[in-house]
Amino acid sequence: MPELPEVETVRRQLHARLQQALIERVDIWRGGRLFVGEQATNAFAQQTQGKTITQVERRGKLLIMHLHQGGALLSHLKMTGRWIFVENDYAAGKHDQALFTLMTPNGTGRLVWADVRKFGYVRLVDDEALQEVLARYGLEPLEHGAQALADAWRTKSTRTIKAHLLDQSRVTGVGNIYADEALFRAGIRPTRRVTKLSREDWLRLAQTTQEVLRASLEQRGTSANDYVDTLGERGGFLSLLQVYGREGEACVTCSTPIKRIVVGQRGTHFCPACQR
DNA sequence: AACGCGCCCTGTCCGC
DNA sequence: TGCGGACAGGGCGCGT
Numbered sequence: 339m340p341e342l343p344e345v346e347t348v349r350r351q352l353h354a355r356l357q358q359a360l361i362e363r364v365d366i367w368r369g370g371r372l373f374v375g376e377q378a379t380n381a382f383a384q385q386t387q388g389k390t391i392t393q394v395e396r397r398g399k400l401l402i403m404h405l406h407q408g409g410a411l412l413s414h415l416k417m418t419g420r421w422i423f424v425e426n427d428y429a430a431g432k433h434d435q436a437l438f439t440l441m442t443p444n445g446t447g448r449l450v451w452a453d454v455r456k457f458g459y460v461r462l463v464d465d466e467a468l469q470e471v472l473a474r475y476g477l478e479p480l481e482h483g484a485q486a487l488a489d490a491w492r493t494k495s496t497r498t499i500k501a502h503l504l505d506q507s508r509v510t511g512v513g514n515i516y517a518d519e520a521l522f523r524a525g526i527r528p529t530r531r532v533t534k535l536s537r538e539d540w541l542r543l544a545q546t547t548q549e550v551l552r553a554s555l556e557q558r559g560t561s562a563n564d565y566v567d568t569l570g571e572r573g574g575f576l577s578l579l580q581v582y583g584r585e586g587e588a589c590v591t592c593s594t595p596i597k598r599i600v601v602g603q604r605g606t607h608f609c610p611a612c613q614r
Numbered sequence: 615a616a617c618g619c620g621c622c623c624t625g626t627c628c629g630c
Numbered sequence: 631t632g633c634g635g636a637c638a639g640g641g642c643g644c645g646t
Contacts, residue, residue, distance in 0.1 A: 339639065399640075416640050417623085433624090455623040457640070497617065505617095506641080514639065563626090563638070603619065604639065 340415040342479065342511030342551055344559035344573060345399045348421060351568040353394040355423065355447060356403065356440070360390045363439040373435045373451065373459050385462055386411065386438075397475050398510030402468070409464040412471065413451075418564045419458025422450045436460070454564065476508040479547055480555075487544035492535075499535065499543075500528035501602035512547060515560055515582045518607045520547040522581045527613040528606045529599070553578065581607040 340348070364383040374382040390406040401421075403411040413419070418433075426448065430437070433454045440447040451460055463471065477490045490508050503509075503517040512520070521528050523546035526539060535543070554560055559573030562583055566572055576583075580590050585598035585607060594611040 341640095414640080417638075418625095453623095454625070455639090457623065495616085501617085504640085605637085 339417060339513055339515060339562060340419075340559070340565055341399060341513035341516050343516075343554035343557075343575070344565050344567075345396055345401060345415065345511075346555055347558045347567050347573065348415070349394050349396040349401055351423075352401070352403070352421060355442065355444075355568075356391045356394055356449075358390065358392070358443055359447065360441040361386055361388065361438055362441050362446075363387055365437040365439070367430050367434050367436060373453060373456065374461055382460075382462060397472055397478070398506055399513065400471070400475070409462065410468050412459075412461045412463055412468070414458055416453075416455070416457035416459075418454040420450075420452045420566065421568050422452060422566075422570060423568050424448045424450050449568075474507060475510045476506060477510065479509050479511055479544075480551055484541060484544040484548055487547065488537075488540040491544065492537075492540045493532065495532040497532055498528060498601055499526060499530050499532055500604070500606055502532050503547075504602065504604065509547075511551070514604050514606075515562065515579070516547065516550050516554065518582045519550045519580060522608060522613060523550060525613055528601050528608050530614075581609065583607065 364386050366379040366383055392404045392406050395402040395404065399414065401413040405411065428448065431452060434450050434452040436451045438449040440449060477487060479487055487509060491502065495502065499521065500517055503512050503520070504514065518528065520543060524539070524543040526543060554575040557574035557578065558567060558571070559565060560575040560579065561572035562576060581596050584596045586595050589596055589609040589612060592609065592611050594609055596607055597610050598605060598607050600606060
């Protein structure tokens with residue numbers, strides 16, 4: 339479940355190694371459901387070969403590899419997508435879908451795209467399509483002050499605050515884990531209606547969201563199940579989670595057992611005593 | 615129009 | 631031990 343801290347960790351690693359990297363060759367190992375979306379896999383390979391990556395950006399949970407020739411490679415990890423740097427003698431694993439052979443200023447590199455659940459994608463888009471995609475994304479939560487974040491979120495709506503936090507169109511990058519963690523730290527129950535939050539609630543929630551995202555980023559993200567970075571390393575934030583995945587365990591503040599319910603189709607964890 | 619919900623997918627875990 | 635079913639969830643697309 340890569341969210342902002344995990345995707346940003348991957349972005350930093352990709353950016354460090356892919357600047358001025360020529361995509362020399364793309365080998366599609368496995369069809370199945372086409373990871374390139376509407377494009378045919380052979381067309382994707384042919385059109386991608388020969389392009390040069392200038393920089394790797396992130397918007398919310400979306401990775402954007404800008405191309406010197408214009409356009410970009412877009413990649414969304416969704417649940418189990420992975421970019422992994424591998425050695426020359428690497429043998430394809432069961433869920434590997436494509437191998438990118440790169441010529442970088444530091445020599446040849448090999449980058450594998452793998453995805454167990456096949457929700458993720460890699461897509462080649464032109465500049466116009468790129469702008470259309472980016473227009474759908476809300477504020478970057480770590481690139482603005484807490485008040486700006488609170489203002490972007492604050493609205494009149496009948497939905498629950500948990501569902502609201504997962505909506506990427508106002509603020510982007512927060513997913514199931516960090517929504518639960520931010521709400522716990524702010525003392526707000528996930529089922530609370532958006533209309534019932536005060537100005538102080540919004541600001542506190544913006545602050546705790548930034549806190550938890552920054553703290554997780556420092557640990558290179560959370561590996562609850564599948565997530566690993568481009569070197570196969572797990573993130574270190576799992577043990578610092580206070581509610582997510584801790585059903586029945588004692589609340590770190592008041593020792594009340596953490597509850598798990600479903601809100602907006604998502605597993606949701608909270609302390610029934612601390613969060614109102 | 616905004617919002618809720620089903621669905622895509624496969625590995626893992628649980629109960630019988 | 632084997633097996634069926636529930637579960638994990640980001641975001642698209644559809645229905646209300």
